[in-house]
Amino acid sequence: MYKIDVLLKQNRKLFHTSDLSILWGTDNLNTLYTTIKRYIERGILIPVHKGLYSVIPLDQLDPIVLGVITLHTYAYVSCETVLTNSGINFQSGEATTLVSSVSKRFSLAGHTYIVRKMTDRFLYNDAGVQRLDGVLTASLLRAVTDMLYFHPTAYFDNPKSIDWKAVHALQKEVGFK
Numbered sequence: 001m002y003k004i005d006v007l008l009k010q011n012r013k014l015f016h017t018s019d020l021s022i023l024w025g026t027d028n029l030n031t032l033y034t035t036i037k038r039y040i041e042r043g044i045l046i047p048v049h050k051g052l053y054s055v056i057p058l059d060q061l062d063p064i065v066l067g068v069i070t071l072h073t074y075a076y077v078s079c080e081t082v083l084t085n086s087g088i089n090f091q092s093g094e095a096t097t098l099v100s101s102v103s104k105r106f107s108l109a110g111h112t113y114i115v116r117k118m119t120d121r122f123l124y125n126d127a128g129v130q131r132l133d134g135v136l137t138a139s140l141l142r143a144v145t146d147m148l149y150f151h152p153t154a155y156f157d158n159p160k161s162i163d164w165k166a167v168h169a170l171q172k173e174v175g176f177k
Contacts, residue, residue: 010023014052015055048108063096064135086140088157096114100115101117103115121175128145129142148167
């Protein structure tokens with residue numbers, strides 16, 4: 001089977017160089033980089049960022065998936081992004097907020113991302129984290145508990161919509177309290 005067939009039959013649209021190496025069974029870096037270069041020249045692969053490639057135009061990529069894949073480590077959507085989408089906070093931030101084991105801020109393909117660093121013992125506790133459209137996303141309760149973890153005096157525009165007893169129970173379950 002040709003490498004292009006293997007690539008285009010994948011459900012994924014974003015690939016790191018290491019993903020392509022595994023997908024194509026290529027150990028030789030020269031062969032890998034030559035193949036990538038040729039696929040870029042033919043328009044099959046689109047460079048997104050150093051070592052990250054897409055098989056569809058950047059404007060067609062889901063910005064949340066793009067942010068999580070770019071990190072190339074465990075991460076989930078939380079805090080301001082979930083709180084705004086749930087109607088708890090009314091002002092939408094210009095950035096997508098992710099929680100991971102690193103702290104950084106970056107922009108890619110016209111989208112801005114804020115990544116907050118959480119201690120591993122809390123980060124890998126999946127209580128209140130679910131997979132939505134292939135991306136790990138905090139539930140409303142987990143987003144509130146995460147926000148309070150990072151900012152204990154955080155302000156919520158619509159606090160009456162929060163089940164505070166459930167928040168306190170989740171804080172204990174995750175280990176925040």
